[in-house]
Every structure is written in structure tokens, then in C-alpha cells.
Amino acid sequence: MKVNIRLEKGCKEPHVEIFTDTVTDDVKSLADRIANLSTSTLTVYRDDEAFILHQENIIRFYTESKKTYAETNDGTFMVKQPLCKIEEELSEDLFIRVSQSEIVSLGNIESMSIDIMGTVTVRLDNGTSSVVSRRNVTSIKNALEIKGKVRHS
Amino acid sequence: MNQIHKMFLIGLLAGAIIGNVIGIMFSMFSGTGLCPVSDQLILDAGSETSAIVVQTIISAVLGAIIFGTTFVYDLEGWSIAKSTLVHSVITFCTFVPSAYALYWMDRSAEGIALYLVIIVAIYVSIWLSQYLSYKSEIKKINDMLKKE
Numbered sequence: 001m002k003v004n005i006r007l008e009k010g011c012k013e014p015h016v017e018i019f020t021d022t023v024t025d026d027v028k029s030l031a032d033r034i035a036n037l038s039t040s041t042l043t044v045y046r047d048d049e050a051f052i053l054h055q056e057n058i059i060r061f062y063t064e065s066k067k068t069y070a071e072t073n074d075g076t077f078m079v080k081q082p083l084c085k086i087e088e089e090l091s092e093d094l095f096i097r098v099s100q101s102e103i104v105s106l107g108n109i110e111s112m113s114i115d116i117m118g119t120v121t122v123r124l125d126n127g128t129s130s131v132v133s134r135r136n137v138t139s140i141k142n143a144l145e146i147k148g149k150v151r152h153s
Numbered sequence: 154m155n156q157i158h159k160m161f162l163i164g165l166l167a168g169a170i171i172g173n174v175i176g177i178m179f180s181m182f183s184g185t186g187l188c189p190v191s192d193q194l195i196l197d198a199g200s201e202t203s204a205i206v207v208q209t210i211i212s213a214v215l216g217a218i219i220f221g222t223t224f225v226y227d228l229e230g231w232s233i234a235k236s237t238l239v240h241s242v243i244t245f246c247t248f249v250p251s252a253y254a255l256y257w258m259d260r261s262a263e264g265i266a267l268y269l270v271i272i273v274a275i276y277v278s279i280w281l282s283q284y285l286s287y288k289s290e291i292k293k294i295n296d297m298l299k300k301e
Contacts, residue, residue, distance in 0.1 A: 100229050111298060112291045118233025118284050120291065133229055137290050144297045 012080070014043070040091070044070050044077035051077060055094055059108045059126055061086055063101040073126065096143045098122055098132045106147055112140070161221035168216015169209045172255070176208055179257060191256035208255050215251045219244055233283045241276035245269065 016034050020027050041052050059071045061083060068079040068086065079086060087095075087103055097103045110125045112132065120132040122140070132140070176189040183191075190204040198204035222243050226236045249258075249268050258264040 109298060112294050114284070114287050114291050115232075116284075117235070118237075118280070118287065120287060131230060134233070134287060135227060137287060137294075141290055141294050141297075144294060 042070065042079065042086070042089070044079050046075070046077045053077065055091060056107075058105060059124055060102060060104040060128065060130070061095075062103075062130070071126075071128070092143070093147065096136070096140050098130060098136050098140065100133065102130050104130065106143055109140075109144070112137075156227075157221060157224050160223055161217050164216040164218070164220025165213045166216070167220060169213040171216060172208055172212020173205070175212070175257060176255070193256045211251050211255055215247055218247045233280055233287070237276050237280040237283075241272055244276075245272050248272065 018027060018031060040055050042055065042058070044051050044053050053070065053072065057072050057074075059073065061068060061070050061079065063069075063083050068081065068083055070077045070079050081089075083101065083103060087097060090103065094105055094107065095103050096106055104122060104124060108124045108126065110123045112120065112122050114120050118134075120134055120137060121129050122132050123129045173189040176191070177187060179191060180188045188201070190198075190201065190208050194204040194208065195201050198207050219240075222240060225231065225239050225243075226233075228236065231239075245268070249265055252258045252268060253260060253264075258268060
């Protein structure tokens, strides 16, 4: 199969077109695989190099100085989309928003705590701690409950 | 209409109602008969109707400010303690002058001190109940995480 990549200015979201004279099962299967791939992976950047990351490998997304980053065990990468756009693409089973500037992987949450002042923090298994908006505490609990039920069913 | 506007309008209505209920309660305790406004306010306003109008307006504005500023509890990065402290200061700074104007308090240092104690007690219980409620939620989350 011939594969072309065409660079287009202003084309922020990559899209794939398949040219064929017949829609066979193979073509349908290919289209399905591409569609699933685009939702479970994310293009990220580091030192002008582009990488494709699987959502499962991302520990958290955060915004700092108006830039969005994805943190993994292999380091931090820059993401071109804003956090709200990334949130739309992420699997709800894998990620949860903890504050206006941060989305974390549910599977990487180690523990949560509240200090005497009433500041809630989440600790991730890579040692990172992040402040949690109190309005998100219930949604974190619900997401973990659903995740636990899915795992045990 | 956003949440702040909604709370402001709810506060306006609640304030007008609660203000007059407070007035009736004060008259019941003072034994001067059932009247929503104090005798001194009637004297100041010139008539009972004017006094009720003044009390309704002031308490509606008071309610709107207290309810409308509850957004401080939702501010990103603000702890429960900070939100509670800021809201208690807003309440104290608006409630005491209103209570003074409407004769809901003794016009003395003791009267102000009494309101200070009441407001501090109310807000300490708000902070404590919120703190304990979140602590309990977080305990449930940590228990779930330990099970995984």
C-alpha cells in the first residue's frame, strides 16, 4: 500500500483519507484501526522532534506558562493542543481532570491528602504532587469507583 | 446567567425574607409585640411602612453580597481556610453595619464584639464541616486505591 504524508499549513488536526475504488473488508478494517489509533495516541514534541505517545503511557497533562505538557516516565513533552481539547480526546476510563491546569492518569494516582488549611493534593506514583480543585474530588472518587468496578467485573 | 449572578439574585430574595424574619424574632424576644422592625427604626424612618421598606432593601443587599460572594469557595487554588476567612471578613464587614443601621444589635463595642464572636463561631463550624467532609471523601478514595 502506498502511504503519503502531505504537510499543510494551518492543518492542526491530522486527518487521513483512503483512496480506493472498492470498499473491501480490509479497507473497512484499516479505517477502523486508524480511527482507533487517532483517539488512543497523541502527537507530542520535544526539541523540534515529533513523537507519538499512547495515552496509557502518559502520567499527566499540565499547563505551565500557557503551554501544555505531557509527562511520561521517559520525560516531559510539549503538546500543541490546549488542555480542554486534549480532554475531549482522552479516554474517560484513563484520565481525570484534577484542576483547571491539570489532567492526571487514574492508574497513576497513588494517594490523595488534605492539609489542615483544606488544600487537597493528589500524589502520583512518579512522586509528583498536584493541587486538586475541591469541586473535582467527587468526580475523582466516582471515576475510581467505576474503574474499580470495571476491573473487578 | 452565570453562577455568581444566580447566587446574587437568590441572596437578594433570601436576604429580604430572612431580614424581616430576624426583625420579627427580635421583636418577639424584646416583648414589644410582633413587628418586623424595631421601634427605633420606625422612629428613624418616620413610619412603620418606611421602616419595613428600609429593612427589606438593606437586608436584600446584605443577602446578595453574602450569597453572591460564595464563589470564593470555588476559586482555583484557594484552600478551605482561605475561602472561609475571606468570606467571613466580607460577612462581618457587611452584616455589622447593616445590623447597626437596622437596630439588630446594641450600638456599643459589646454589641459589635458579640456579632464578631457569633460570626467567628459560624465560620469555624463551616470550615470544620467542609474539612471533615472532604477528609472523609479522601479517605474513601485512599481506601479504594489501597484495594487496587
